[in-house]
Amino acid sequence: MIKIDELKFDERGLIPAVVTDFYTKKVLTVAYMNRESLEISIKEGKTCFWSRSRKELWRKGETSGNFQYIVSIKADCDRDALTVEVVKDGPACHLGTDSCFNDYVYKNENLPEFSVQGLYELLEGRKKDKPQGSYTTYLFEQGIDKILKKVGEESTEVIVAGKGGEKDETTYEIADLYYHVMVLMVEMGIEPKNVIDELAKRHIIDHKVKQQKMK
DSSP, rough: OOOGGGGGOOTTTTTEEEEETTTTOOOOEEEEOHHHHHHHHHHBBBOOOTTTTTOOOOOOTTOOOOOEEEEEOOOOSSSOOOOEEEEEEOSTTSOOOOSOOOOOOOOTTTTOOOHHHHHHHHHHHHHHHHOOOOOHHHHHHHOOOHHHHHHHHHHHHHHHHHHTHHHHHHHHHHHHHHHHHHHHHHHHHHHHHHHHHHHHHHHHHHHHHHHHOOO
């Protein structure tokens, strides 16, 4: 852990803070902090910035209710910029969007992005729009029983591949299972962060059990 005194604030007493979503790792916004707002953020566990336009402290969510609960704050190697990982209550942008960064200046189509959240949103779109010829559309049209059947079939194939000791084959089957589980999640309205929250709870429980065993 480094101390606030080790950070390099600019001539205005400010340091840029890149705010990212703890679950999706998406960049939400870039704001500025001064020493006081950073101290408040650390003390309260919620983001507080310095508004350069209003020349005053700005607690994110104080008017909108879209608070950002801080998971971690890191400084870069030069100590003159911060990244702030948060769990947010709602949209990060004042325009009501999830992130302030939505408009591409450039995108390399040869290097497609992939993320669990991106896949989930794609499947949500399939359920809503139901494009013809899509296997995902077929699953949603067949309903929960068909989806559950596929989850069961893919689980069995993972077991068979794993028992056979074939790493590549097992990876392939796990990907199939992962996809069908995410289709189930969309069908039931279970978001990736809901699963992550549950895993986090189990991590805490597991950690406590290990501590008790060590006593």
